Amino acid sequence: MAADFALRKLMPPDLITFDLQATEKVAAIKELAQKIKDAKQINDLDTYLKAVFKREEEYTTGIGNGVAIPHGKTAAVLKSSLAFGRSNKGITYNSMDNKPVYLMFLIAVPENSSNEHLQILSQIARKLMHEENRQAILRAQSPEELYQVFEN
Amino acid sequence: MKIVAITSCSTGIAHTYMAAENLETAAKKLGVEIKVETQGSIGVENALTSAEIAAADGVIIAASTTVNKDRFSGKKLLDVDVTEAVDHPEELFERVKTAPVYQENKDSSNDASANSTEPxxxxxxxxxxxxxxxxxxxxxxxxxxxxxxxxxxxxxxxxxxxxxxxxxxxxxxxxxxxxxxxxxxxxxxxxxxxxxxxxxxxxxxxxxxxxxxxxxxxxxxxxxxxxxxxxxxxxxxxxxxxxxxxxxxxxxxxxxxxxxxxxxxxxxxxxxxxxxxxxxxxTAWLNSLTGVNSVLLGLILGAMMAIDLAGPIGKAAYFFGVASLTNLSAGQTSPIMAAVMVSGMVPPLALALSSTVLGKNLYSKDEREAGKSAWVLGLSFISEGAIPFAATDPIRVLAAMTVGSAITGGLSMWFKCGIAVPHGGFFVFLIPGAVSHVLLYVIALVVGTVISGFLITFLKKMRYKGKEVNA
Incomplete structure (x- = not known):
């Protein structure tokens, strides 16, 4: 199950938080991005954030049902990463359904990412489309429980 | 119902796949068979085969990038942003049912140089x-x-x-x-x-x-x-x-x-x-048609050739002509095919005449350019050469063209002209044996062309009386 381990490498426990502090889109993205930076997987935080917000300008990554998946693809990213943050208060995000975001997956991809990583991200994106998976993520108490949602 | 779809988004990381997933889920719920090709940063996955495309009742393209649509020519195609498939996938299955049929090189119908005969x-x-x-x-x-x-x-x-x-x-x-x-x-x-x-x-x-x-x-x-x-x-x-x-x-x-x-x-x-x-x-009945009856047939076929410029009505007439050829033996010619072909040459020629000779100032610069190529298209029996004109002013153009074409068709029948081939326009006039009564055939063509040419010039003059035309 190489893919399973790959998810754990892509989204190690230090990139997972179940208590996001920010309640507003830009701040929330910055909060999660800082975690990726702290894990030394981005070399220039500003460049990365610029890519994320530029992407955000095209259309919102708040995909509705309380989920957002901001993402940035730039050379400033050293290693494909996925950070997860759950907000208990809700984040104002101008989502497609105008509802607050509770689950945020911040994706960082270098210019020449391996297909394996992209494949995992695409699987996660697909899984997020299903209500039962979103419910399970909302209930998750530990990184382990979060991994299991995607590994099933 | 069978649907094929393509999803694609600008970064190709998330929305491509979310849209695909939602389309698949919605299809399952609606009992629709679907295959979704994803064009993301991984590249193309789950690629559609030409057989799957051929078997599909419709195509949904949910993309914020430019997706090549050549494969879907002739299919009902719904083209929406990728977010629509993420947000309300079910609605797309409703909308694709009434989506327009995609035509490769959509613009070619307005382009006189596009000379495909049967688009x-x-x-x-x-x-x-x-x-x-x-x-x-x-x-x-x-x-x-x-x-x-x-x-x-x-x-x-x-x-x-x-x-x-x-x-x-x-x-x-x-x-x-x-x-x-x-x-x-x-x-x-x-x-x-x-x-x-x-x-x-x-x-x-x-x-x-x-x-x-x-x-x-x-x-x-x-x-x-x-x-x-x-x-x-x-x-x-x-x-x-x-x-x-x-x-x-x-x-x-x-x-x-x-x-x-x-x-x-x-x-x-x-x-x-x-x-x-x-x-x-x-076949025997058609061969026995003479005099008034055959002229009437020529008038009708001629009118059909012009009324929708190689659309379904024109094709029906054309087909009738072609069918009449198939019962000929070598060396024989068909008067029906002759009437059909020559009347189909009238619309582009008449419009060329009007836009480059009779009423230059009534046409825009683009139309005058189209008029120049319409001469060639008309001589080649490509009725579509008239389409750029009909597109901007359909009623006047089609009415004027139909009159001249009908007259040409009737004359061709009256003159007992015949032709052995189903296409080729003026160029087959020059092939010995291909056209019978070739001089009269040219006269039939000229008469109809001149009538339609003057008619459309006159109609346009009435329209623009006192007005300036945009160059």
């Missing part, structure tokens, strides 16, 4: 909602290039070797011509069946077409055979249920064999004889 009909291929007429037009649109190539080869053979195509080269070209012409009925019947039942329809359809050809049942036989084959296969697909371990045999053994046996035997023993008789009857 509209081909674009209907695979469109399930098109009904009997649509299936017929699909078959016809596949058939016409064979007739054109075959007919022109035949005429070329006469040009090289005289009226009896003497000489090795002329004989060879003549043989090519008759081979291409001979494929006409199998292709017509085969692709009519293909339009109804997709690929499995081809075998019984083509066999029925060959049979029709050998039984002398002509156009009617081929058409009936094509429809019989198509609906037979459709019924078989619906009613024959095999255990899944044998289902692989359906497309390669069971459907081709049984449908061919059934269609072939029905053709041979039941409908063949009456259809052959009917075909002969119609």
């Amino acid at each position: 509209q009909a081909t674009n209907n291929v695979g469109n399930k909602a098109k009904g009997i007429y649509g299936h017929l037009m699909t078959g016809v649109s596949y058939m016409i290039p064979f007739v054109v190539a075959g007919g022109i080869c035949t005429a070329l053979a006469f040009a090289v070797g005289g009226i009896n195509a003497h000489g090795v080269l002329a004989q060879a070209i003549s043989k090519l011509g008759s081979t291409a012409m001979g494929l006409m009925w199998p292709v017509l019947a085969g692709y009519t069946a293909f339009s109804i039942a997709d690929r499995p329809g081809l075998v019984p359809g083509m066999v029925a077409g060959m049979l029709s050809s050998s039984m002398n049942a002509g156009f009617l036989g081929a058409l009936l055979g094509g429809f019989l084959a198509g609906y037979t296969v459709l019924a078989m697909k619906k009613w024959i249920k095999l255990p899944s371990s044998f289902s692989g045999l359906m497309p390669i053994l069971i459907i081709p064999l049984i449908s061919t046996l059934f269609v072939g035997l029905v053709m041979k023993f039941i409908i063949g004889t009456p259809i052959t008789a009917l075909n002969k009857g119609i």
